[in-house]
Amino acid sequence: MADPVATDARTAPVAVWQILEKLKGKDLTDWRTAPVPGRASVAERNLDIGFPLGWYPIDLSANLAVGEVKPLRYFSQDLAMWRGEDGKVRVLDAYCKHLGAHMGHGGKVHGNLLECPFHAWRYDGEEGTVKEIPYSKSIPPQVKRKCTRTWHVTEANRWIWVWYHPEEAAPLFDVVHLPEATDPEWTDYDIYEWNVYGSIQNMAENGVDVAHFKYIHGTANVPLGDLRWGEWGRGADVKAKMGTPWGEVDGQISYDTMGPGQSWTRFTGISETLLVACITPVELDHVHVRFCFTQPRAQAEGERAGVARAIIRDICKQFDQDKVIWDRQKFEPNALICEGDGPIAQFRKYYSRYYVK
Known part of the structure; x- marks a missing residue:
């Protein structure tokens, strides 16, 4: 049976309707980093699985x-x-x-x-x-x-x-150097910050959880793209038609990681954007997140400046929506996966390499 047509404003994505709808300006930035009271314990949420290397x-x-x-x-x-x-x-x-x-x-x-x-x-x-x-x-x-x-x-x-590394072993791979991050033709970082009171693994799993994009972010559909699975890093390329004030253009979102702590995404098509996602566990139920955006100065400061800023706002809005879930999410080691969820089981098998057994 098809989903019923929503006729009541309250049927908007729960995270947006209940928590985010009225948060603007300083209230929103304060919410992003404020403690979350009353959440269940680490043990109750199955978050006592250690930190990935x-x-x-x-x-x-x-x-x-x-x-x-x-x-x-x-x-x-x-x-x-x-x-x-x-x-x-x-x-x-x-x-x-x-x-x-x-x-x-x-x-x-x-x-x-x-x-x-x-x-x-x-x-x-x-x-x-x-x-x-x-x-x-x-x-x-x-x-x-x-x-x-x-x-x-x-x-x-x-x-x-x-x-x-929990056993203090030497590094098994290197940090990837991103040329745009230090290119004088690209802008200084525009940085946004969050405290997420949940699991770094749940956060990472979000990227292959295709079904949530409709119910949390309100998108009609999100193609999974061409997945890449390397020894220590993984990624995906998603191609899509994008509407702009100048007409429809071919766009691409290329997402990559190197280990759990380094993630970066390149957006091309509308306005080139590099997102360097800095994600670091503080406690087993607390992750410090900083999103660093850089764009070509010619685009960020030119006639497309408004579009360039809009891309950043939309990315941050989607992260806000996910944070509402992550802040109280339990880790389900034996999750029940159904058709349409995306390659969650494959992701978990891959991600297990970051834990020392």
């Missing part, structure tokens, strides 16, 4: 100056990040092995070492050892050898990335 973005490169220290929390761990005098970024677990001070709050950069604010113990970011204790004639042998976790760090696409 991979490279994850933690901050914009421009946000960390030489000699600066910053506290961070990702992967259910407190971290301290600093940029040494050599310009290199280093990250350690945050707590000093001496008396437990959080070195991200008040810590100092001493050359390329991180100095604890409590008693000035100085840590090497590569070795994870204490190199200097200014007031002591000796260094305890326990901290002369590796005594704290060190994190693999790289910078790419104007972001600082750390490698997460």
Whole structure:
């Protein structure tokens, strides 16, 4: 039987009607990052499956100056990040092995070492050892050898990335460098931010869940496109006719990932757009998301500027709609899949490679 024709405004997609319809301006941006009270526990939602391994973005490169220290929390761990005098970024677990001070709050950069604010113990970011204790004639042998976790760090696409692996294994693949991200002919990033109180896997699965586009986003249909499944990355190319003020044009949406934490989408046809999606778990039920958009200056600042901005608004609107679901979604390990759902089972089999069994 065909779906009945909707005649009541309240039959619009539930997420839009109940929560998003009246959110505008600052109210909307505040909602995107505000805590979600009353959600079920991690255990109740089956979210206690660990964090998938991979490279994850933690901050914009421009946000960390030489000699600066910053506290961070990702992967259910407190971290301290600093940029040494050599310009290199280093990250350690945050707590000093001496008396437990959080070195991200008040810590100092001493050359390329991180100095604890409590008693000035100085840590090497590569070795994870204490190199200097200014007031002591000796260094305890326990901290002369590796005594704290060190994190693999790289910078790419104007972001600082750390490698997460639950067993601290070395990186299995590299961050993909995107030429548009640093091309002077493309705009600076236009950045939008969310806190999603759910599972990074549920979020990723959304891309192959074809059926939800009609009921959450109100689209008539969404072609799945040509899927690509690589060793550590996956993607899809979707071709479509797109209406513009200048007539119908051939457009394409090309989506790619490298591991769970790096995702990027290229939109061509109406106005070229690169979306760099920076997605990083904070806790098992909390994911920090930042969407970075860049477009050719000639289009973003020319006669098509309005269309270019409209593309960004529409992408963010769709993410808002999904967030309403994700914020309280349970992970169903034995999900009941029906015809028309899309390749969810294939996706799950593929995504399992990111977990250490």
